[in-house]
Amino acid sequence: MRYSGFKVLWEGLTGNRGWQPVWREPEPKSSYDIIIVGGGGHGLSTAYYLAREFGLTNIAVLEKGWLGSGNVGRNTTIIRSNYMLPGNEPFYELSMKLWEDLEQDFNYNAMVSQRGIINLYHSDPQRDAFARRGNAMIMAGADAVLLDRAGLEKQCPFLDFDNARFPIKGGLWQPRGGTVRHDAVAWGYARGADIRGVDIIQNCEVTGFLIEDGVCSGVETTRGTIEAKKTAVCVAGSSGRVMAKAGMRLPIESHVLQAFVSEGLKPVIPGVITFGAGHFYVSQSDKGGLVFGGDIDGYNTYAQRGNLPVVEDVCEGGMAIMPMIGRARLLRAWGGVMDMSMDGSPFIDRTHIAGLYFNGGWCYGGFKATPASGFCYAHLLAKDEPHPTATEYRLDRFISGGMIDEKGVGAQPNLH
Amino acid sequence: MIINHPLLGPRDASEFTYLGDASLIDRPDWQAEDAQQQFHDYLYLRDNPAGEHRELWFHEQGDRSWLVVTRNTLTHEITGVELARDVAMQRGRGR
Amino acid sequence: MSQSNRTQGGHIDRSKTLRFTFNGSRLEGHPGDTLASALIANGVRLVGRSFKYHRPRGIFSAGSEEPNALVELRRDAHREPNTRATVTELFDGLAANSQNHRGPLRYDLLAVNDYLSPFLTAGFYYKTFMWPKAFWEKLYEPIIRASAGLGRLSMQEDPDAYDKGFLHCDLLIIGAGPAGLSAALTAARSGARVILADEDFRLGGRLNAETLEISGDSGADWAQATVAELSSMDNVRLMPRTTVYGAYDHGIYGAIERKTDHLADGGGKPRQVLWRIYSRRAILCAGATERSIAFGNNDRPGIMLAGSVRAYANRWAALPGRRVAVFTNNDDGWRTASDLAAQGAEIAAIVDTRERASLAAPAGAAVSMGTSVVDTKGRHGLKGVALSNGSTVECDCLAVSGGWSPNVHLTCHQRGRPVWRDDIAGFAPGPDLPDGMRVAGAANGSLTLAAALREGHEQASAAAGELGFSTVAKTPPAAEDEAVEASAFFHVKNDGPRAWIDLQNDVTAKDVKLAHQEGFRSVEHLKRYTTLGMATDQGKTANLLGLSVMAECTGRTIPETGTTIFRPPYTPVPIGAFAGRARGKEFRPTRLTTSHKWAEERGAVFVEAGQWLRAQWFPQSGETRWRESVDREAAAVRGSVGICDVTTLGKIDIQGRDAAEFLNKVYANGFAKLAVGKVRYGLMLREDGIVMDDGTTARLGENHFVMTTTTANAVSVFRHMEFCRQCLWPGLDVHLISATEQWAQFAVAGPRSRDLLRKAVDPEFDISSEAFPFMGCGEVSVFGGTPARLFRISFSGELAYEIAVPARYGDAMIRALMEVGEEFGVVPYGTEALSVLRIEKGHPVAAELCGQTTARDLGLGRMVSKKKDCIGNTLSERSNLNREDGLSLVGFAPVMRNDQLSAGAHFVSRGKPASTENDEGWMTSVAYSPELGHSIGLGFIAGGHERMGEIIQAADPLRGRTIEVRIVSPHFVDPEGERQRA
Missing domain, CATH: 3.10.20.440 (2Fe-2S iron-sulphur cluster binding domain, sarcosine oxidase, alpha subunit, N-terminal domain)
Incomplete structure (x- = not known):
């Protein structure tokens, strides 16, 4: 079924009786060409691009809960390609370009909204570091604008320019950055994959891998054994515990990142603003809620909840730069489990076990990568060679010293 | 969270700075044949368990002790707190 | 009227x-x-x-x-x-x-x-x-x-202030209704420290809204008497207007107390206080929330929850309507009819979905059993309702009771799941409560007054007992077990007008059915697709109705359909309250050096260096551009002598028999053989072989060293060294003290610096070049006996010293140094001139030590010892960190002498477009060199050392300019280093 304004009108006039389920609820078959473990954003987009780009449709996506229940369902919806290092920036710019064509591509309005993202700077050295980044972005085909204070004031007159503890001197602006309605991304990819024949199997938890002589031939699940030529794991915050079932230790720790939304408000801020001298970033949803967050709690956890010190730290950051939000109320706080890697950058790679693939280590930035992650993972699965923008995302990069460390904080996941 | 410091009693976790898995105490021998591989595994690979986890916390806003805290990563329940120095000595670390 | x-x-x-x-x-x-x-x-x-x-x-x-x-x-x-x-x-x-x-x-x-x-x-x-x-x-x-x-x-800007506070108690009781008051009384009498918090300004909860009696008194009177008794006890803290909004790990609860919201003018007092309550045990007595029933046009003004209609009549003597109809699926709704009638309202009808109920209706009220409301009229206010039996009822208020849902929210904040109870047709707390929490009364699904009083008492006794307090075996006050029989009826099935489920977000039963039709059947999909329960009330009155409609569609039970997770906060909390006083200039502490006041007097311009404020430059009269001041200051250092406060550098005092061995392990270069009275430059790596920090370490005695770190890394280096000391080499006899704030330290730099210091250092100390050579150090006294430490080190490349005095002498020291330096034309210089001088010498700072660069990249590869065990040397040998075409720190000079270099530009070979494939490195630091008379820069470029003299592009498309630069040595001034040894 094709969605359109006319369809909405027609259905509205005829009692909305014609809408079909957005996805099927199939029983798992006994074998597939490819099994994708994890029905979050990355898993679903992988399935979608395998079908759409490579014509592979004998595929199952196995999800232990409801589809989209991972971090695609609990993030702060930001998209951007403002990375610095050559191992990263082309990949995230590919993702941005996929976002820009996504809705027409999968015929689902995920509300890709490029209202811009601004990273504030407060000192000359920070400005210089942003200049290095902005130039790297432009050189990779992305867009970047270095705003001085006057330019920033024009866009964000509500910032506390006069009384901020760390004076607001300008910002690095990516006009093409923005937000996307996160759940709709999962639903759009699921719908697109399902239409093309992919089996999305919810409430199906992988309990083990079928590994013999270094070859993986499928998975054990709560709904029986399923064989596959290739098994592609894509489980973000659960990477550690899932890959442990294949006997693997990873350069990843699981941490919780909290996020927050305020009560609905009439438009307050235009795009995304990030405040790195504190720990705070914010956007406003189309419904009117301020969606904001900050630092991870900082300790290993698999619990999707955090603690008070970080809640306070984040709100302090918000009040530090925009003290007009003091009377807005925090409505809801939640936590997502992040697959924090050792250099802050992800992995899209084969494992040492034949037929077993791994995608993870997205830290707190996986959402924006959803299209490119799926695209590049699909490329790897279909062609058995990495996509040109994802060649650095190897699991063994630390053995050779090929870290992709944007923040330069080393092998300590909670600092990335 | 509250960490029951072996010397100072219960303290709020926000007084501490977190490092990570207590296996970081077990620094490999630099003269081993495969020292680079050992250091790689030591520095980069983690068990990352869902359950009991022994981990290093530094009492930065306190007495500057490093502690080994045994904490459940699913429930956050803390079942043990030791001075990291004692743990390191028990594990054979010295000079 | x-x-x-x-x-x-x-x-x-x-x-x-x-x-x-x-x-x-x-x-x-x-x-x-x-x-x-x-x-x-x-x-x-x-x-x-x-x-x-x-x-x-x-x-x-x-x-x-x-x-x-x-x-x-x-x-x-x-x-x-x-x-x-x-x-x-x-x-x-x-x-x-x-x-x-x-x-x-x-x-x-x-x-x-x-x-x-x-x-x-x-x-x-x-x-x-x-x-x-x-x-x-x-x-x-x-x-x-x-x-x-x-x-x-x-x-x-929010004009109000917010405070934060910390409270500790044995027992936190959340909610001061009958269960909470009963619990508080029992716990308080046992001697336990009790905090009783309630969101309302009048304690008593539903007792204030009902006409029920306790021990023969009105419930409201009993509540007031109980509150009076509790408030007379020293071990009880009563907190009205306080919402406990979240349950966090280890018995910590978040609470928000509204201090002045009820006042016309807060009088400058904090508006609200955000409390962190540390409890050993907690009892949740948060009561229950009534829910509605979904039926046609059930959203009009005048359609209200039955218990609320009763509350307005009883507590506030305010009638929501003159002619009231009641629509209920349970016994409780009937009490609205009788209470409203007692307050003088006309009861138009009691409509009960059940076939029978043995309750008395007030006189004149028409009772319709087994009947539902199916539609309503009155656009801006209710005028009447239509019933399933075809009749209509004129009324201006419809009191709806769909039963009561226990307020289980806080039991779920640590991912506990509530369990379904058929008898109350609702979810009650599950078995996996937050550690230390108990639940009593309506929150626990015990909906009668007698049960609330009893459970409050029992749970408080049990909790106090666990903590070692003995409770007096006193029975709870007597009250009636009022009729509360409920039925599972949530939704009037009807194809007619829309039936609202979420009143704020406009989610109707049709929306839920559509979600089902389209496959959004998991409760989380339902919520996200329809926005059910995502409004400012978080679906407190709506969620269960939505679940029931979905359950109906799927043919499953409600518990099979699921429940959404409740997350903090219980009710919304102002963002300003979470921030408290940490806003504006108070967002983070401001650290001042001991010369700050003096520098202010000199009209210095200050700049943030982390939390520190440092003098950036010292403008003199007539100077209109910052560069004039900075050029003058830098030239003065190269020409005569200048003074700069370098107190912000981290200082770590290291003592012990194994101090030298310890340093040998944490620094990549050798320290074991450093002589007493000598200073050495130290390079510190992370274990991954990347440069962590650099600085100098002085050996003041056989077992005593003083280390300096960069300003930015003072805290993290100290933490790292304590890790090395306690976790890696606990057998070494060495101790560390962070001494950053204990010493005020000044750089005295320039060819006349020794002359100046001779006037400051007491004459018994010989600071001639022979007695006190480059990289020498020692303890001296200044200005007649003030203890000081003198280090002959140079960041500027000139003859230079750093001199430290105990921080309490810092202000006097800078004034005295300036005074004795007057005859040499001494100038104070700030961080900008400092930066110019160090760039001219090619010294790396934070821009170069960015956590991505190796010793080799910095041209310091040979410092990394291969002959000892030290942090980082093993992994620094990895292949990717030792590539021939790896980055090198080199200098850059503009080909066109007047071109300005820009930090953040990327290097691209001539004739190639600026793209990622052609990216060869980046400019880290730039300055105008007064010494050379043109712009100079430092930066990393692939294979830089082999490319001296090559001309390349410094591409800065971000600022729309690309210039040509020549690769040169990073040592722009005095490359042989002769001046500092003079």
Whole structure:
């Protein structure tokens, strides 16, 4: 079924009786060409691009809960390609370009909204570091604008320019950055994959891998054994515990990142603003809620909840730069489990076990990568060679010293 | 969270700075044949368990002790707190 | 007429009259009123508009679960959007306005959305607005954003202050209704330290809203007597107006206390206090929330929760209607009929979905059993209802009771799942409660008064007993076990008019069915697709109705369908309260050096260095551009002598028999053989072989070293060294003390620096070049006996020293140094000149030590010892970190002498376009060199050392300029280093 304004009108006039389920609820078959473990954003987009780009449709996506229940369902919806290092920036710019064509591509309005993202700077050295980044972005085909204070004031007159503890001197602006309605991304990819024949199997938890002589031939699940030529794991915050079932230790720790939304408000801020001298970033949803967050709690956890010190730290950051939000109320706080890697950058790679693939280590930035992650993972699965923008995302990069460390904080996941 | 410091009693976790898995105490021998591989595994690979986890916390806003805290990563329940120095000595670390 | 709907009795103070305005109308109420009760007393029915369809909305509840009656409270910078009228205490001069409408509230232009509702079903926006592509951001989205949202922020800085505090107790009791008061009494009498918190301003909970009796007294009187007893006890802290909003790990609870919200003028006191409560045990006595029933047009003003109608009549003597009908599926609804009748309202009908109930109806009330309300009329206020038996009832208020849902929220904050109970047709707390929490009374699904009193007592006894307090074996006060039989009826099945489930977000039963039809059947999908339960009330009165409709569609039970997870906060908390005092200049501490006051007197311009403020330059009269000052300061250092405060560098005192060995392990270069009285440059790596920090370490004695770190890394280096000491080499005899704040330290640099210092250092200390050579150090005294440490080190490349005195002498020291330096033309210099001088010498700072560079990249590869065990040397040998074409730190000079270099430019070979493939490195630091008379830079470029003299492009497309630069040595001035040894 094709969605359109006319369809909405027609259905509205005829009692909305014609809408079909957005996805099927199939029983798992006994074998597939490819099994994708994890029905979050990355898993679903992988399935979608395998079908759409490579014509592979004998595929199952196995999800232990409801589809989209991972971090695609609990993030702060930001998209951007403002990375610095050559191992990263082309990949995230590919993702941005996929976002820009996504809705027409999968015929689902995920509300890709490029209202811009601004990273504030407060000192000359920070400005210089942003200049290095902005130039790297432009050189990779992305867009970047270095705003001085006057330019920033024009866009964000509500910032506390006069009384901020760390004076607001300008910002690095990516006009093409923005937000996307996160759940709709999962639903759009699921719908697109399902239409093309992919089996999305919810409430199906992988309990083990079928590994013999270094070859993986499928998975054990709560709904029986399923064989596959290739098994592609894509489980973000659960990477550690899932890959442990294949006997693997990873350069990843699981941490919780909290996020927050305020009560609905009439438009307050235009795009995304990030405040790195504190720990705070914010956007406003189309419904009117301020969606904001900050630092991870900082300790290993698999619990999707955090603690008070970080809640306070984040709100302090918000009040530090925009003290007009003091009377807005925090409505809801939640936590997502992040697959924090050792250099802050992800992995899209084969494992040492034949037929077993791994995608993870997205830290707190996986959402924006959803299209490119799926695209590049699909490329790897279909062609058995990495996509040109994802060649650095190897699991063994630390053995050779090929870290992709944007923040330069080393092998300590909670600092990335 | 509250960490029951072996010397100072219960303290709020926000007084501490977190490092990570207590296996970081077990620094490999630099003269081993495969020292680079050992250091790689030591520095980069983690068990990352869902359950009991022994981990290093530094009492930065306190007495500057490093502690080994045994904490459940699913429930956050803390079942043990030791001075990291004692743990390191028990594990054979010295000079 | 003023207060036309006010009756007799109630807990309000009629001796005082409070004036307030709603949408500009002048109205009156009394102390004890909420804004909602006062509006009801004044006969105001239409108070707002719904989110999507802009349907007229009236007051729905009497508590914090209110979905409809949201107002913008107060004026100007004090304006507070989305404030629930139902929990807003009335004060004299209160001004409130309705929100989310275009034009007057009664004639909202956006009410047109209601006529478009067939097209605006759940998730319609996912299916359209896609063509043409460019229209989303330009047209569709701006329209959606402008019409969405609820209230307006003032866009001015929040004028109020917020405080934070910490409380400790044996027992935290959350909720001061019958269960909470009973629990508090039992616990307090045992001697335990008790905190009793309640969101209401009047403690007693439902006792204030009911006509039930305890031990022969009215429940409200018993509550007041109990509160009086508790408030007389030293071990009890009563916290009215305090919402415990979240349950966190290890018995920590978050609470927000409203201090001045009920006052016309807070008098400068903090508006609210955010408490962190550390409890050993907690008892949740949060009561229950009544829910509605979904039926046709059930959203009109005048349709309210039955218990709330009763509360307005009993507690506030305010009648929501003159002619009231009751629609219920349980016994409790009937009490609304009898209580309202007692207050003088006419009871038009009691409509009960059940076949039978053995309850007495007030005289004159028509009772219809096995009957439902199917439709209502009255656009801006209820006029009548239609029943399933075909009859109609004229009424201006419909009191609806769909049963009571225990307030299990805090039991779920640590991912506990509630369990379904058929007897109350609702979810009750599950077995996996937060550690230390117990639940009593209605929150536990025990819905009668007697049960609440009993459970409060029992749970408090048990909790106190666990903590070693002995409770007096006293039975709880006697009360009736009132009739509370409930039935599982949530939704009047009907193909007729829309039946609302979520009143604020306009989610109807049809939306839930559509979600099912489209496959959004998991409860989380339902919520996300329809926005059910995502409004400011978080679905407190709505979620269960939505679940029941979904359960109906799927043929499953409600518990099989699921429940959504409740997350903190219980009710919304102002962002300002979470931030507390940490805002504006107080956002983070400001650290000042001991010369700060002196520098201020000299008119210095300051700059942030982390939390420190440092003098950036010292303008002199006549200097109009910063470069003039900086050039002058740098030239003075190269020409005579300058002084710079370098106190902010981290200082670590290292002592012990194994101190040298310890340093040998944490530094990449050798320290074991450093002689006493000598300083050495030290390079510190992370274990991954990347440079962590650098600095100098001086050996003051056999077992005593002093290390300096960079300003930025002072804390992390100290932490790392303690890790090495305690966790890696616990057998070494070495101790560390962070001494950054203990010493004021000044760089005295320039060819005349020794001459200057001879006037400062007491004459018994020989500081001639022979006695005190380059990289020498020692303990001296200055200005007649003041202890000091002198280090002959140079960051500027000139003959230079750093001299440290105990911090208490810092201010005197800078003044004295300037005085004795006058004859040499001494100038103070700031961080900008410092930066110019170090760039001229090619010394790396934070821009070069960015956590991505190796010793090899910095040209210091040979410093990394391969002959000892030290942090980082093993992994620094990895292949990728030792590539021939790896980065090198080199200098850059413009080909066109007048070109300005820019930090952040990327290097690209001549003739190649600026793209990622051609990216060869980047410029880290630039400065104008007064010595050379042109711009100079440092930067990393692939294979730089082999490319001296090569001309390449410094591409800066971000700022629209690309210039040609020549690769040169990073040592621009005195490359042989002769000056510093002079």
